[in-house]
Amino acid sequence: MSFVFGMHIMEGFLPMKWAALWSIAALPFIIAGCRQIAGVVREEPKLLALLAFAGAFVFVLSSLKMPSVTGSCSHPTGVGLGAILFGPGAMVILGMIVLLFQALLLAHGGITTLGANVFSMAIVGPFVAYGVYRLMSKLGAPQGLSVFSGAALGSLITYLVTAAQLALAHPAEVGGFYASLVKFAAIFGVTQIPISIAEGLLTVMVMNLLMAYSRDEIESLSLLRNGGSIHVNN
Protein backbone atom coordinates (compact mmCIF):
# COMPACT_ATOMS: atom_id res chain seq x y z
CA MET A 1 0.00 0.00 0.00
CA SER A 2 1.57 3.24 -1.00
CA PHE A 3 -0.53 5.48 -3.18
CA VAL A 4 -3.84 5.97 -1.44
CA PHE A 5 -6.58 7.99 -3.07
CA GLY A 6 -8.82 8.64 -0.13
CA MET A 7 -10.77 11.75 0.64
CA HIS A 8 -9.19 12.30 4.04
CA ILE A 9 -7.85 15.84 3.95
CA MET A 10 -4.18 15.38 4.75
CA GLU A 11 -2.26 17.05 7.57
CA GLY A 12 -1.39 20.68 6.82
CA PHE A 13 -3.53 21.00 3.70
CA LEU A 14 -5.99 23.41 5.33
CA PRO A 15 -4.76 26.83 6.50
CA MET A 16 -5.03 27.51 10.25
CA LYS A 17 -8.21 29.58 9.86
CA TRP A 18 -10.17 26.85 8.09
CA ALA A 19 -8.80 24.08 10.26
CA ALA A 20 -10.06 25.98 13.32
CA LEU A 21 -13.38 26.85 11.71
CA TRP A 22 -14.24 23.25 10.82
CA SER A 23 -13.24 22.07 14.27
CA ILE A 24 -15.61 24.62 15.80
CA ALA A 25 -18.34 23.56 13.34
CA ALA A 26 -17.97 19.92 14.37
CA LEU A 27 -17.81 20.67 18.10
CA PRO A 28 -21.56 20.96 18.88
CA PHE A 29 -22.20 17.58 17.22
CA ILE A 30 -19.35 16.02 19.17
CA ILE A 31 -20.58 17.43 22.48
CA ALA A 32 -24.15 16.29 21.76
CA GLY A 33 -22.92 12.84 20.67
CA CYS A 34 -20.75 12.58 23.75
CA ARG A 35 -23.63 13.44 26.10
CA GLN A 36 -25.93 10.98 24.36
CA ILE A 37 -23.43 8.12 24.47
CA ALA A 38 -22.44 8.82 28.08
CA GLY A 39 -26.14 8.74 29.00
CA VAL A 40 -26.95 5.43 27.37
CA VAL A 41 -23.78 3.76 28.66
CA ARG A 42 -24.65 4.78 32.22
CA GLU A 43 -28.01 3.06 31.85
CA GLU A 44 -26.73 0.03 30.01
CA PRO A 45 -22.98 -0.72 30.48
CA LYS A 46 -23.13 -3.37 27.75
CA LEU A 47 -23.44 -0.57 25.22
CA LEU A 48 -19.85 0.49 25.93
CA ALA A 49 -18.64 -2.88 24.66
CA LEU A 50 -20.99 -2.68 21.69
CA LEU A 51 -19.78 0.83 20.80
CA ALA A 52 -16.16 -0.27 21.12
CA PHE A 53 -16.93 -3.16 18.81
CA ALA A 54 -18.60 -0.84 16.28
CA GLY A 55 -15.71 1.65 16.28
CA ALA A 56 -13.04 -0.99 15.80
CA PHE A 57 -15.14 -2.66 13.10
CA VAL A 58 -15.44 0.58 11.12
CA PHE A 59 -11.70 1.17 11.52
CA VAL A 60 -10.76 -2.30 10.25
CA LEU A 61 -13.31 -1.98 7.43
CA SER A 62 -11.65 1.24 6.31
CA SER A 63 -8.22 -0.39 6.28
CA LEU A 64 -9.31 -3.16 3.86
CA LYS A 65 -8.50 -2.78 0.20
CA MET A 66 -11.39 -2.23 -2.18
CA PRO A 67 -11.39 -3.79 -5.63
CA SER A 68 -9.46 -1.32 -7.73
CA VAL A 69 -11.60 0.74 -10.07
CA THR A 70 -9.24 3.20 -11.69
CA GLY A 71 -6.02 1.36 -11.04
CA SER A 72 -5.50 3.14 -7.75
CA CYS A 73 -5.49 1.72 -4.27
CA SER A 74 -8.63 2.60 -2.37
CA HIS A 75 -10.44 1.69 0.82
CA PRO A 76 -14.11 1.57 1.72
CA THR A 77 -15.09 4.45 3.99
CA GLY A 78 -17.48 2.32 6.02
CA VAL A 79 -19.64 5.43 6.40
CA GLY A 80 -22.76 3.86 4.87
CA LEU A 81 -22.52 0.46 6.51
CA GLY A 82 -21.67 2.02 9.86
CA ALA A 83 -24.59 4.45 9.70
CA ILE A 84 -27.09 1.73 8.70
CA LEU A 85 -25.88 -0.77 11.31
CA PHE A 86 -25.11 1.50 14.25
CA GLY A 87 -27.14 4.65 13.54
CA PRO A 88 -25.81 8.13 12.66
CA GLY A 89 -25.85 9.43 16.26
CA ALA A 90 -23.32 6.86 17.42
CA MET A 91 -21.28 7.41 14.26
CA VAL A 92 -20.35 10.99 15.26
CA ILE A 93 -18.21 9.91 18.21
CA LEU A 94 -17.13 6.60 16.68
CA GLY A 95 -16.22 8.39 13.44
CA MET A 96 -14.18 10.95 15.35
CA ILE A 97 -12.22 8.27 17.22
CA VAL A 98 -11.76 6.23 14.04
CA LEU A 99 -10.50 9.31 12.17
CA LEU A 100 -8.06 10.10 14.99
CA PHE A 101 -6.76 6.51 14.97
CA GLN A 102 -6.48 6.61 11.18
CA ALA A 103 -4.26 9.66 11.51
CA LEU A 104 -2.20 8.13 14.33
CA LEU A 105 -1.95 4.52 13.12
CA LEU A 106 -2.32 4.70 9.33
CA ALA A 107 -1.15 8.26 8.57
CA HIS A 108 -4.45 8.90 6.77
CA GLY A 109 -5.77 12.38 7.48
CA GLY A 110 -4.30 14.52 10.21
CA ILE A 111 -4.65 16.23 13.56
CA THR A 112 -5.15 19.79 12.31
CA THR A 113 -7.60 18.57 9.66
CA LEU A 114 -9.47 16.30 12.09
CA GLY A 115 -12.32 18.79 12.51
CA ALA A 116 -12.90 19.10 8.77
CA ASN A 117 -12.73 15.34 8.27
CA VAL A 118 -15.09 14.71 11.21
CA PHE A 119 -17.55 17.17 9.68
CA SER A 120 -17.62 15.46 6.28
CA MET A 121 -17.10 11.81 7.23
CA ALA A 122 -18.55 11.45 10.71
CA ILE A 123 -21.40 13.96 10.57
CA VAL A 124 -22.67 14.77 7.05
CA GLY A 125 -21.89 11.38 5.44
CA PRO A 126 -23.56 9.10 8.05
CA PHE A 127 -26.63 11.35 8.46
CA VAL A 128 -27.19 11.49 4.69
CA ALA A 129 -26.57 7.75 4.28
CA TYR A 130 -28.95 6.87 7.11
CA GLY A 131 -31.56 9.45 6.02
CA VAL A 132 -31.60 8.22 2.43
CA TYR A 133 -31.72 4.60 3.57
CA ARG A 134 -34.65 5.20 5.94
CA LEU A 135 -36.53 7.36 3.43
CA MET A 136 -36.21 4.79 0.63
CA SER A 137 -37.28 2.00 3.00
CA LYS A 138 -40.34 4.01 4.06
CA LEU A 139 -41.23 4.60 0.41
CA GLY A 140 -41.26 0.85 -0.04
CA ALA A 141 -38.11 0.49 -2.12
CA PRO A 142 -36.51 -2.97 -2.10
CA GLN A 143 -33.95 -3.50 0.69
CA GLY A 144 -31.04 -3.71 -1.76
CA LEU A 145 -31.90 -0.45 -3.48
CA SER A 146 -32.30 1.42 -0.18
CA VAL A 147 -28.97 0.16 1.11
CA PHE A 148 -27.22 0.94 -2.18
CA SER A 149 -28.64 4.46 -2.38
CA GLY A 150 -27.81 5.18 1.25
CA ALA A 151 -24.22 3.95 1.06
CA ALA A 152 -23.44 5.37 -2.38
CA LEU A 153 -24.99 8.77 -1.68
CA GLY A 154 -23.39 8.91 1.78
CA SER A 155 -20.01 8.34 0.17
CA LEU A 156 -20.72 10.82 -2.65
CA ILE A 157 -21.88 13.58 -0.32
CA THR A 158 -18.77 13.04 1.84
CA TYR A 159 -16.63 13.58 -1.25
CA LEU A 160 -18.59 16.70 -2.27
CA VAL A 161 -18.40 18.23 1.22
CA THR A 162 -14.64 17.59 1.23
CA ALA A 163 -14.32 19.22 -2.21
CA ALA A 164 -16.23 22.22 -0.86
CA GLN A 165 -13.95 22.40 2.21
CA LEU A 166 -10.90 22.37 -0.07
CA ALA A 167 -12.42 24.98 -2.39
CA LEU A 168 -13.27 27.31 0.51
CA ALA A 169 -9.70 27.09 1.76
CA HIS A 170 -8.16 27.45 -1.70
CA PRO A 171 -10.46 29.56 -3.89
CA ALA A 172 -9.37 30.01 -7.49
CA GLU A 173 -7.84 33.34 -8.52
CA VAL A 174 -10.24 33.44 -11.43
CA GLY A 175 -13.80 32.54 -10.52
CA GLY A 176 -13.28 32.19 -6.75
CA PHE A 177 -15.01 29.51 -4.70
CA TYR A 178 -17.28 28.08 -7.40
CA ALA A 179 -14.53 27.68 -9.99
CA SER A 180 -12.37 26.05 -7.34
CA LEU A 181 -15.20 23.73 -6.22
CA VAL A 182 -15.66 22.51 -9.80
CA LYS A 183 -11.91 21.92 -10.09
CA PHE A 184 -11.55 19.93 -6.85
CA ALA A 185 -14.77 18.01 -7.48
CA ALA A 186 -13.66 17.13 -11.02
CA ILE A 187 -10.14 16.07 -10.09
CA PHE A 188 -11.15 13.91 -7.12
CA GLY A 189 -14.34 12.75 -8.83
CA VAL A 190 -12.35 10.62 -11.25
CA THR A 191 -11.56 8.26 -8.37
CA GLN A 192 -14.31 9.06 -5.87
CA ILE A 193 -17.38 8.52 -8.08
CA PRO A 194 -16.44 4.93 -9.07
CA ILE A 195 -15.43 4.28 -5.44
CA SER A 196 -18.85 5.46 -4.22
CA ILE A 197 -20.57 3.05 -6.59
CA ALA A 198 -18.28 0.19 -5.57
CA GLU A 199 -18.90 1.02 -1.91
CA GLY A 200 -22.67 0.98 -2.52
CA LEU A 201 -22.43 -2.47 -4.13
CA LEU A 202 -20.21 -3.77 -1.35
CA THR A 203 -22.59 -2.50 1.33
CA VAL A 204 -25.56 -4.18 -0.38
CA MET A 205 -23.75 -7.50 -0.55
CA VAL A 206 -22.63 -7.28 3.08
CA MET A 207 -26.15 -6.41 4.24
CA ASN A 208 -27.64 -9.27 2.18
CA LEU A 209 -25.23 -11.74 3.73
CA LEU A 210 -25.90 -10.41 7.22
CA MET A 211 -29.67 -10.52 6.69
CA ALA A 212 -29.48 -14.08 5.39
CA TYR A 213 -27.19 -15.58 8.01
CA SER A 214 -26.82 -13.28 11.00
CA ARG A 215 -30.15 -11.68 11.75
CA ASP A 216 -29.75 -12.21 15.51
CA GLU A 217 -26.48 -10.30 15.55
CA ILE A 218 -28.06 -7.44 13.58
CA GLU A 219 -30.94 -7.32 16.03
CA SER A 220 -28.53 -7.14 18.97
CA LEU A 221 -27.05 -3.98 17.42
CA SER A 222 -30.43 -2.25 17.47
CA LEU A 223 -29.63 -1.11 21.03
CA LEU A 224 -27.28 1.41 19.45
CA ARG A 225 -29.82 2.80 16.99
CA ASN A 226 -32.43 4.02 19.45
CA GLY A 227 -35.71 3.68 17.65
CA GLY A 228 -34.75 2.85 14.10
CA SER A 229 -34.76 -0.86 13.51
CA ILE A 230 -33.42 -2.21 10.24
CA HIS A 231 -36.13 -2.49 7.66
CA VAL A 232 -36.48 -6.00 6.26
CA ASN A 233 -38.45 -6.82 3.16
CA ASN A 234 -39.59 -10.41 3.05
Place this chain on the structure above:
Amino acid sequence: MSPNVIRIDHYAYMSPLRNVHPGEKIFFSLSTMLLVLAMDSILISGIVLGVMSLIIVWRAGVKCGYFLKLLAIPLGFLLLGCLAVLFSVSSEGADYDYFIKVGAVFIGVSVDSFWNAVQLFTRSLAAVVCLYMLILTTPINHIICILQRLGVPAIIINLMVLIYNNIFLFVRSADEIYIAQVSRYGYHGWVGQIRSLSLLCSNLLVKSLKASNDAFNGMISRGFDGELKFVDEVFETKAGNIAATVILNCLLITIYLSGRV
Protein backbone atom coordinates in the same frame (compact mmCIF):
# COMPACT_ATOMS: atom_id res chain seq x y z
CA MET B 1 -3.24 -7.20 4.40
CA SER B 2 -3.11 -4.12 6.53
CA PRO B 3 0.54 -4.08 7.52
CA ASN B 4 0.58 -0.34 8.12
CA VAL B 5 -1.60 -0.60 11.21
CA ILE B 6 0.94 -2.88 12.76
CA ARG B 7 4.05 -1.19 11.34
CA ILE B 8 3.53 2.34 12.71
CA ASP B 9 2.42 0.95 16.06
CA HIS B 10 5.43 -1.40 16.04
CA TYR B 11 7.82 1.50 15.45
CA ALA B 12 6.20 3.50 18.24
CA TYR B 13 6.72 0.69 20.75
CA MET B 14 10.27 -0.10 19.61
CA SER B 15 11.32 3.55 19.37
CA PRO B 16 14.39 4.62 21.37
CA LEU B 17 12.38 7.74 22.22
CA ARG B 18 9.48 5.70 23.62
CA ASN B 19 10.23 6.56 27.23
CA VAL B 20 10.48 10.29 26.62
CA HIS B 21 7.50 12.02 28.26
CA PRO B 22 4.65 11.86 25.66
CA GLY B 23 3.57 15.38 26.60
CA GLU B 24 6.98 16.66 25.53
CA LYS B 25 6.76 14.82 22.20
CA ILE B 26 3.24 16.10 21.58
CA PHE B 27 4.35 19.64 22.46
CA PHE B 28 7.38 19.32 20.15
CA SER B 29 5.54 18.05 17.09
CA LEU B 30 2.28 19.98 17.45
CA SER B 31 3.85 23.36 18.26
CA THR B 32 6.18 23.02 15.27
CA MET B 33 3.26 21.92 13.08
CA LEU B 34 1.21 24.93 14.15
CA LEU B 35 4.13 27.26 13.42
CA VAL B 36 4.43 25.76 9.93
CA LEU B 37 0.73 26.41 9.36
CA ALA B 38 0.78 29.89 10.86
CA MET B 39 3.83 31.15 8.97
CA ASP B 40 3.04 29.34 5.73
CA SER B 41 6.43 30.14 4.22
CA ILE B 42 8.30 27.88 1.83
CA LEU B 43 11.60 28.47 3.63
CA ILE B 44 10.26 27.59 7.11
CA SER B 45 8.41 24.54 5.78
CA GLY B 46 11.60 23.38 4.05
CA ILE B 47 13.66 23.77 7.25
CA VAL B 48 11.07 21.89 9.35
CA LEU B 49 10.85 19.16 6.72
CA GLY B 50 14.62 18.70 6.85
CA VAL B 51 15.05 18.90 10.63
CA MET B 52 12.14 16.59 11.42
CA SER B 53 13.20 14.03 8.80
CA LEU B 54 16.72 13.96 10.25
CA ILE B 55 15.37 13.47 13.78
CA ILE B 56 13.04 10.69 12.62
CA VAL B 57 15.76 8.79 10.78
CA TRP B 58 18.64 9.38 13.23
CA ARG B 59 17.18 9.82 16.70
CA ALA B 60 14.01 7.76 16.30
CA GLY B 61 15.81 5.09 14.28
CA VAL B 62 13.21 4.71 11.55
CA LYS B 63 14.63 3.01 8.45
CA CYS B 64 15.07 5.44 5.56
CA GLY B 65 13.21 3.25 3.08
CA TYR B 66 10.23 2.85 5.39
CA PHE B 67 10.14 6.57 6.11
CA LEU B 68 10.00 7.31 2.37
CA LYS B 69 7.21 4.75 1.98
CA LEU B 70 5.27 6.53 4.73
CA LEU B 71 5.79 9.85 2.95
CA ALA B 72 4.21 8.32 -0.17
CA ILE B 73 0.92 7.63 1.68
CA PRO B 74 -0.47 11.19 1.42
CA LEU B 75 1.22 11.79 -1.96
CA GLY B 76 -1.82 10.80 -4.02
CA PHE B 77 -3.99 13.34 -2.23
CA LEU B 78 -1.23 15.94 -2.17
CA LEU B 79 -0.46 15.77 -5.89
CA LEU B 80 -4.12 15.89 -6.93
CA GLY B 81 -4.83 18.73 -4.50
CA CYS B 82 -1.85 20.77 -5.69
CA LEU B 83 -2.85 20.12 -9.31
CA ALA B 84 -6.21 21.71 -8.57
CA VAL B 85 -4.52 24.79 -7.10
CA LEU B 86 -1.96 25.00 -9.90
CA PHE B 87 -4.26 24.91 -12.90
CA SER B 88 -7.41 26.85 -13.50
CA VAL B 89 -9.94 27.11 -16.28
CA SER B 90 -11.16 30.36 -17.79
CA SER B 91 -12.77 31.66 -20.95
CA GLU B 92 -10.01 34.21 -21.41
CA GLY B 93 -6.36 33.44 -22.01
CA ALA B 94 -5.32 36.85 -20.70
CA ASP B 95 -5.76 35.60 -17.12
CA TYR B 96 -2.71 33.36 -17.37
CA ASP B 97 1.01 33.51 -17.90
CA TYR B 98 1.06 30.09 -19.54
CA PHE B 99 -1.99 28.39 -20.98
CA ILE B 100 -3.29 25.88 -23.48
CA LYS B 101 -6.58 26.21 -25.31
CA VAL B 102 -8.95 23.26 -25.07
CA GLY B 103 -12.04 23.83 -27.19
CA ALA B 104 -13.57 27.10 -26.06
CA VAL B 105 -11.78 27.36 -22.70
CA PHE B 106 -8.27 28.08 -21.56
CA ILE B 107 -6.48 25.89 -19.02
CA GLY B 108 -3.61 27.80 -17.60
CA VAL B 109 -1.04 28.50 -14.92
CA SER B 110 -0.06 31.88 -13.54
CA VAL B 111 3.10 32.67 -11.61
CA ASP B 112 0.98 33.29 -8.50
CA SER B 113 -0.83 29.97 -8.75
CA PHE B 114 2.50 28.20 -9.27
CA TRP B 115 3.93 29.63 -6.04
CA ASN B 116 0.67 28.94 -4.22
CA ALA B 117 0.92 25.29 -5.21
CA VAL B 118 4.58 25.06 -4.15
CA GLN B 119 3.75 26.74 -0.83
CA LEU B 120 0.85 24.35 -0.23
CA PHE B 121 2.98 21.33 -1.15
CA THR B 122 5.87 22.15 1.20
CA ARG B 123 3.56 23.26 4.02
CA SER B 124 1.53 20.03 3.89
CA LEU B 125 4.58 17.81 3.68
CA ALA B 126 6.24 19.62 6.60
CA ALA B 127 3.09 19.21 8.70
CA VAL B 128 2.92 15.51 7.79
CA VAL B 129 6.52 14.99 8.88
CA CYS B 130 5.68 16.65 12.23
CA LEU B 131 2.81 14.16 12.58
CA TYR B 132 5.14 11.26 11.74
CA MET B 133 7.59 12.47 14.38
CA LEU B 134 4.83 11.99 16.94
CA ILE B 135 3.28 8.74 15.76
CA LEU B 136 6.56 6.92 15.09
CA THR B 137 7.82 7.57 18.62
CA THR B 138 4.71 7.55 20.80
CA PRO B 139 2.50 4.51 21.48
CA ILE B 140 -1.24 5.22 21.40
CA ASN B 141 -1.61 4.37 25.12
CA HIS B 142 0.70 7.23 25.96
CA ILE B 143 -1.25 9.65 23.76
CA ILE B 144 -4.51 8.50 25.38
CA CYS B 145 -2.90 9.03 28.78
CA ILE B 146 -2.11 12.66 27.90
CA LEU B 147 -5.62 13.21 26.47
CA GLN B 148 -6.99 11.97 29.79
CA ARG B 149 -4.84 14.44 31.73
CA LEU B 150 -6.02 17.21 29.39
CA GLY B 151 -9.57 16.54 30.55
CA VAL B 152 -11.08 14.66 27.62
CA PRO B 153 -14.36 13.09 28.89
CA ALA B 154 -14.07 9.61 30.40
CA ILE B 155 -16.50 8.09 27.93
CA ILE B 156 -14.23 9.05 24.99
CA ILE B 157 -11.12 7.80 26.80
CA ASN B 158 -12.80 4.47 27.62
CA LEU B 159 -13.99 4.05 24.07
CA MET B 160 -10.54 4.88 22.69
CA VAL B 161 -8.86 2.28 24.91
CA LEU B 162 -11.38 -0.43 24.04
CA ILE B 163 -11.41 0.39 20.31
CA TYR B 164 -7.61 0.38 20.22
CA ASN B 165 -7.52 -3.07 21.81
CA ASN B 166 -10.27 -4.38 19.54
CA ILE B 167 -8.57 -3.15 16.36
CA PHE B 168 -5.72 -5.61 16.70
CA LEU B 169 -8.03 -8.54 17.45
CA PHE B 170 -10.22 -7.70 14.47
CA VAL B 171 -7.28 -7.14 12.12
CA ARG B 172 -6.07 -10.62 13.01
CA SER B 173 -9.49 -12.10 12.32
CA ALA B 174 -9.63 -10.25 9.01
CA ASP B 175 -6.17 -11.53 8.09
CA GLU B 176 -7.13 -15.13 8.88
CA ILE B 177 -10.31 -14.90 6.81
CA TYR B 178 -8.37 -13.27 3.98
CA ILE B 179 -5.74 -16.03 3.90
CA ALA B 180 -8.47 -18.69 3.95
CA GLN B 181 -10.21 -16.97 1.03
CA VAL B 182 -7.09 -16.50 -1.07
CA SER B 183 -6.07 -20.12 -0.58
CA ARG B 184 -9.51 -21.11 -1.87
CA TYR B 185 -9.27 -19.07 -5.07
CA GLY B 186 -10.98 -15.98 -3.66
CA TYR B 187 -10.55 -12.45 -5.03
CA HIS B 188 -10.40 -13.66 -8.62
CA GLY B 189 -11.58 -11.05 -11.11
CA TRP B 190 -13.42 -7.85 -10.25
CA VAL B 191 -16.70 -9.55 -9.34
CA GLY B 192 -14.81 -12.16 -7.35
CA GLN B 193 -12.99 -9.40 -5.47
CA ILE B 194 -16.12 -7.59 -4.40
CA ARG B 195 -17.85 -10.89 -3.55
CA SER B 196 -14.94 -12.13 -1.44
CA LEU B 197 -14.63 -8.74 0.26
CA SER B 198 -18.33 -8.68 1.18
CA LEU B 199 -18.04 -12.21 2.59
CA LEU B 200 -15.02 -11.07 4.59
CA CYS B 201 -16.83 -8.02 5.97
CA SER B 202 -19.97 -9.90 7.00
CA ASN B 203 -18.02 -12.76 8.58
CA LEU B 204 -15.71 -10.29 10.29
CA LEU B 205 -18.75 -8.58 11.80
CA VAL B 206 -20.16 -11.83 13.20
CA LYS B 207 -16.80 -13.10 14.43
CA SER B 208 -15.69 -9.87 16.06
CA LEU B 209 -19.10 -9.21 17.59
CA LYS B 210 -18.86 -12.59 19.27
CA ALA B 211 -15.31 -11.86 20.44
CA SER B 212 -16.41 -8.52 21.81
CA ASN B 213 -19.40 -10.07 23.61
CA ASP B 214 -17.11 -12.69 25.15
CA ALA B 215 -14.74 -9.96 26.28
CA PHE B 216 -17.65 -8.03 27.79
CA ASN B 217 -18.83 -11.11 29.69
CA GLY B 218 -15.30 -11.42 31.00
CA MET B 219 -15.38 -7.81 32.16
CA ILE B 220 -18.82 -8.15 33.78
CA SER B 221 -17.74 -11.24 35.69
CA ARG B 222 -14.83 -9.22 37.07
CA GLY B 223 -17.02 -6.45 38.41
CA PHE B 224 -17.29 -4.02 35.48
CA ASP B 225 -19.94 -1.38 36.20
CA GLY B 226 -19.59 0.93 33.21
CA GLU B 227 -16.32 2.49 34.28
CA LEU B 228 -12.81 1.45 33.31
CA LYS B 229 -9.96 2.29 35.63
CA PHE B 230 -6.33 2.24 34.62
CA VAL B 231 -3.07 2.58 36.47
CA ASP B 232 -1.69 5.98 35.53
CA GLU B 233 1.70 5.66 33.87
CA VAL B 234 4.48 7.76 35.29
CA PHE B 235 6.76 9.53 32.84
CA GLU B 236 9.97 11.36 33.54
CA THR B 237 9.92 15.02 32.56
CA LYS B 238 13.06 16.56 31.17
CA ALA B 239 13.37 20.34 31.07
CA GLY B 240 15.94 19.96 28.30
CA ASN B 241 13.35 18.63 25.85
CA ILE B 242 10.97 21.51 26.46
CA ALA B 243 13.86 23.96 26.19
CA ALA B 244 14.99 22.41 22.89
CA THR B 245 11.47 22.74 21.50
CA VAL B 246 11.21 26.36 22.57
CA ILE B 247 14.65 27.17 21.13
CA LEU B 248 13.84 25.51 17.80
CA ASN B 249 10.56 27.36 17.57
CA CYS B 250 12.13 30.71 18.49
CA LEU B 251 14.77 30.08 15.83
CA LEU B 252 12.07 29.42 13.25
CA ILE B 253 10.22 32.59 14.22
CA THR B 254 13.45 34.61 14.00
CA ILE B 255 14.26 33.22 10.54
CA TYR B 256 10.71 33.96 9.45
CA LEU B 257 10.72 37.54 10.74
CA SER B 258 14.21 38.36 9.43
CA GLY B 259 13.22 37.02 6.01
CA ARG B 260 10.27 39.39 5.94
CA VAL B 261 12.06 42.60 6.70
